[in-house]
Amino acid sequence: MRLAFALALLCLAAAPAQDAPLDRAWQATVKVYGAGGFQGVPAYGTGVIVDARGFVLTAWSIALRTPSLRAVDVDGRSYPAQIWRADPGLGVALLKLELPVGGLGQAPIELRPLSLGRSEDLAAGDTVYTLGNPFGFVYGAERVAVQRGVVTTVGAPHEDARVLKLPEQLPRVILHDAPHNPGTQGGPLLTREGELVGICGRIVESRATNTLLNFAVPTELLRDFVREALSWREARPDPPRPPVAVGSSAPRTGIRLLRAHLVRSPMAYVERVVPESPAAQAGVQPDDLVFRLGGRTIRSCRDFDDALEALPAGQEVELVVKRGPRMLTLRLTPEAAQ
Amino acid sequence: MTRLAAALVLILAGASAQERDEGALERATKRAVHQIAPGVVEIEALGGLEEGFQAPSNEAEAEQGVLAKQGFKQPYGPSTGVVVRADGWILTSTFFLRRKPRHLIVTTHDGKTYVATLAGQDRARALCLLKVEAKDLTPVRWAAPDALRVGRYAIAVGRGLGVEHLAVSRGIVSGLHRIGGRALQTSAAISPMNYGGPLLSLEGEVLGILVPLSMQGGQASVEIYDSGIGFAIPAADVQAALPRLEQATVLEAGFLGVVPDPLSQDGVRVAQVAPGSPAATAGIQPGDTITAVGERTTDRAWQLRHTLGAHYAGDRVTLTVSRGTTSREVELTLAPPPGQR
Numbered sequence: 001m002r003l004a005f006a007l008a009l010l011c012l013a014a015a016p017a018q019d020a021p022l023d024r025a026w027q028a029t030v031k032v033y034g035a036g037g038f039q040g041v042p043a044y045g046t047g048v049i050v051d052a053r054g055f056v057l058t059a060w061s062i063a064l065r066t067p068s069l070r071a072v073d074v075d076g077r078s079y080p081a082q083i084w085r086a087d088p089g090l091g092v093a094l095l096k097l098e099l100p101v102g103g104l105g106q107a108p109i110e111l112r113p114l115s116l117g118r119s120e121d122l123a124a125g126d127t128v129y130t131l132g133n134p135f136g137f138v139y140g141a142e143r144v145a146v147q148r149g150v151v152t153t154v155g156a157p158h159e160d161a162r163v164l165k166l167p168e169q170l171p172r173v174i175l176h177d178a179p180h181n182p183g184t185q186g187g188p189l190l191t192r193e194g195e196l197v198g199i200c201g202r203i204v205e206s207r208a209t210n211t212l213l214n215f216a217v218p219t220e221l222l223r224d225f226v227r228e229a230l231s232w233r234e235a236r237p238d239p240p241r242p243p244v245a246v247g248s249s250a251p252r253t254g255i256r257l258l259r260a261h262l263v264r265s266p267m268a269y270v271e272r273v274v275p276e277s278p279a280a281q282a283g284v285q286p287d288d289l290v291f292r293l294g295g296r297t298i299r300s301c302r303d304f305d306d307a308l309e310a311l312p313a314g315q316e317v318e319l320v321v322k323r324g325p326r327m328l329t330l331r332l333t334p335e336a337a338q
Numbered sequence: 339m340t341r342l343a344a345a346l347v348l349i350l351a352g353a354s355a356q357e358r359d360e361g362a363l364e365r366a367t368k369r370a371v372h373q374i375a376p377g378v379v380e381i382e383a384l385g386g387l388e389e390g391f392q393a394p395s396n397e398a399e400a401e402q403g404v405l406a407k408q409g410f411k412q413p414y415g416p417s418t419g420v421v422v423r424a425d426g427w428i429l430t431s432t433f434f435l436r437r438k439p440r441h442l443i444v445t446t447h448d449g450k451t452y453v454a455t456l457a458g459q460d461r462a463r464a465l466c467l468l469k470v471e472a473k474d475l476t477p478v479r480w481a482a483p484d485a486l487r488v489g490r491y492a493i494a495v496g497r498g499l500g501v502e503h504l505a506v507s508r509g510i511v512s513g514l515h516r517i518g519g520r521a522l523q524t525s526a527a528i529s530p531m532n533y534g535g536p537l538l539s540l541e542g543e544v545l546g547i548l549v550p551l552s553m554q555g556g557q558a559s560v561e562i563y564d565s566g567i568g569f570a571i572p573a574a575d576v577q578a579a580l581p582r583l584e585q586a587t588v589l590e591a592g593f594l595g596v597v598p599d600p601l602s603q604d605g606v607r608v609a610q611v612a613p614g615s616p617a618a619t620a621g622i623q624p625g626d627t628i629t630a631v632g633e634r635t636t637d638r639a640w641q642l643r644h645t646l647g648a649h650y651a652g653d654r655v656t657l658t659v660s661r662g663t664t665s666r667e668v669e670l671t672l673a674p675p676p677g678q679r
Contacts, residue, residue, distance in 0.1 A: 021357075123368065123503075124368070124371060124503055124504060124505065124506040125364065125367040125368035125370075125371050125493075125506050125508075126364060126368070127360055127363070127364045127367075149507075149508075150364075150367060150506055150507065150508045151506070152505045152506050152507055152527075153503050153504070153505045153506065154503075155503065175505070177506075177507035177508065177526070177527045192357070192360050192361065192364065212529075267384055267385050267440075267441075289384075289441065291382070291384075291443055291451065292451070297382060297416070299382070299384055320451055322441060322443065322453060325453050325471075326453060326471075327443065327450075327451040327452060327453055329451075
C-alpha cells in the first residue's frame with residue numbers, strides 16, 4: 001500500500017504539462033524572423049537552440065540576410081540575431097542571439113538548449129515529430145506547432161539526381177511524411193524520445209515523380225559544422241564558395257552510344273563497341289540498351305555521361321544491359337582517360 | 339516477472355499510455371514494411387513520349403486539355419509494383435503507361451532486373467498486370483475483406499524514390515466506396531512515388547493497391563498530392579480482376595448512358611439518355627425509372643453508380659425499368675466510356 005502510494009507520487013512528479021520528450025524540445029525551439037516574403041521565400045522560420053550562449057541552428061535561407069534578423073524564445077522574449085555561420089551546401093545556418101546583459105537585481109536569461117542526437121539509427125517507419133511555426137501564425141510566447149509523421153526513407157539524394165534533386169549538397173537526407181508548411185523549415189525533427197535527429201529543410205519538388213517531399217538534414221552531418229562554429233571568436237556569416245566544376249575526366253569504356261540529334265537525349269543504345277576495350281572485355285554488344293551503370297539508372301545518353309563522370313577508373317563496376325527479352329549483368333572496368 | 343519489471347520501469351519513467359502505444363505502433367509499422375519488402379518491386383518505363391508531355395487519355399481530355407492547363411507534368415521517375423504470383427506476375431498502376439514507354443524493366447528487392455511485358459489493363463481502376471520471366475518471386479499477402487475498416491491504420495509503401503529502401507508513409511483508411519464504389523480512400527501520403535504499390539494493414543497484409551484516381555474522374559493531378567487524400571483499389575476487387583488481366587484483357591469502365599435525376603428516390607429517374615448508348619439502344623427513355631440492377635435495388639442515384647461501378651464494359655446486366663405503371667426487365671451490354679471506344 002505504502003509502495004503504491006509512493007509510486008503514484010512518483011508518477012505525479014513525473015507528469016509534465018506536455019509530453020516530456022516534446023517539452024524539452026519546445027523549450028529549445030525559437031521562432032525566427034528574417035526579411036523576405038518575396039519570390040515565395042517566407043520571412044519566418046523556426047530554429048533550435050543548441051548552445052546556452054545563444055546559438056541557434058536553423059535552415060539556411062536568403063531571408064536570414066538582414067540586419068533586422070530576430071528570434072523569439074519559448075517565453076516570448078525577442079532577441080536580435082546575426083548569422084554566425086552559414087552553409088548553403090548543408091542547407092543550414094547557425095545564428096547567434098544577442099542576449100541581454102543581466103543588470104542589478106535582474107536574473108540572467110537561462111536558455112535551455114537541445115543537444116544534437118544520433119540520426120544514424122533512423123530508419124523508414126520510425127515515428128518522428130516536427131516543431132515549427134507554420135505560416136508564421138504562432139506569436140510571442142505561443143508554443144510552436146507539433147506535427148507527427150513517420151520516416152519515409154533515409155537516403156542519398158544524389159545517387160540518382162534526376163529522381164530527387166536538392167540544391168543542397170547532402171550525402172544523406174531524411175524524408176518524412178509529417179505535414180510541412182512554410183515556416184516549418186529550420187525547426188527540429190525529433191524522435192519519440194524527443195531526441196534531435198534533424199533540422200527541417202524546405203519543401204522540395206521532385207521533377208521526376210512530380211511529388212512534394214519533406215526533407216530534414218540529419219544531425220550526423222551537422223556535428224562538425226556546429227562544433228567548429230562554436231569554437232570561433234567571431235561571426236563569419238559569408239557562406240563558403242561552391243566548388244568550381246573542373247573539366248571532364250570521365251574514364252573510358254569503349255562504349256559508343258547511338259546519339260541522334262534530338263531535343264531530348266535518347267535512350268542509351270550501344271551503337272558500336274571499340275575492339276579490345278573494357279566494354280569488349282565485359283561482353284557489351286551493339287544494340288544493347290544500357291540500363292544501369294555503377295548503381296545508377298540510365299534513362300538517356302545524358303544519364304550515361306553523368307554516371308561515367310562519377311566512376312573511378314580502374315575499378316570494376318556493374319553494368320546492366322537489356323539485350324532483347326533479357327537483362328544481363330556485366331562487369332566493366334573503365335580505363336583512365338588519356 | 340520481466341513483464342512486471344518492464345511495466346514498473348515504464349511507470350517509474352512516467353510513460354503515458356500514449357507513449358507506450360506510440361512505441362508499439364512504430365514497431366508494428368516497421369515490421370509490416372519489413373515483411374512486405376520482398377513483394378514490392380521497382381518499375382522503370384523507358385522511352386516513349388517527351389518528358390513533361392501530357393498524353394490525353396480520352397477525347398474529352400484531348401479537347402479540354404485539362405491537365406495540360408494545370409501544368410501537370412507526366413513524371414518520368416520509377417514506379418512501384420506488387421508481386422501477385424511467384425511465377426512472374428506483377429500488378430501495378432497504369433500511371434506510366436500514358437507515356438507509351440518502349441521498355442518496362444522490373445527490379446526486385448534483391449536487385450535482380452527483368453524485362454517485363456504488359457499483360458492486361460483495368461482502365462476503370464488504373465491497374466495493369468505485367469509479366470516477367472521468373473519462377474520464385476515472393477508474392478504479397480492479401481488482407482481479408484474484414485480487415486478493411488475505416489479508421490484503421492494504413493501504411494503506403496513505394497520504391498519510386500530511386501533509393502535502396504522502401505519509402506513509407508502512414509495514415510488511416512479514410513473511407514470506402516469512393517469513385518463509383520471502386521476505390522478506398524486513405525490519408526497516407528500518396529504520389530507517383532508509390533502508385534502501384536501496396537497499402538498495408540499494421541499486420542503487413544495488403545489492403546489495396548495505390549492508384550492515381552481522382553474524385554473528378556480521370557487521373558490524379560498535382561493538387562491533391564500530400565493533401566491527405568489518396569486512393570487504392572481494395573484487395574478483394576484486385577483479386578477478382580486478376581484472372582481476366584492474366585488473359586491480357588483490357589477492361590474498361592462499364593458505360594450505361596443515362597443521366598440520373600439526382601433527387602431520385604424509390605428508383606432512379608432517368609433525366610437524359612445519351613444517343614447511341616447501351617441505354618438508348620435498349621429503349622430506355624427519359625422519364626423511365628430504374629429500380630434494380632440484377633438483384634440489387636437502386637432507390638437512389640448513388641446506388642446505381644455504385645452498382646454499375648463494379649461492372650466492366652462488355653458485362654451483361656439486367657435492369658428493372660418501370661414506365662408509368664408497367665415494369666419490365668431490360669437486358670443490355672455495357673459499353674466502354676465514350677471517347678475510349
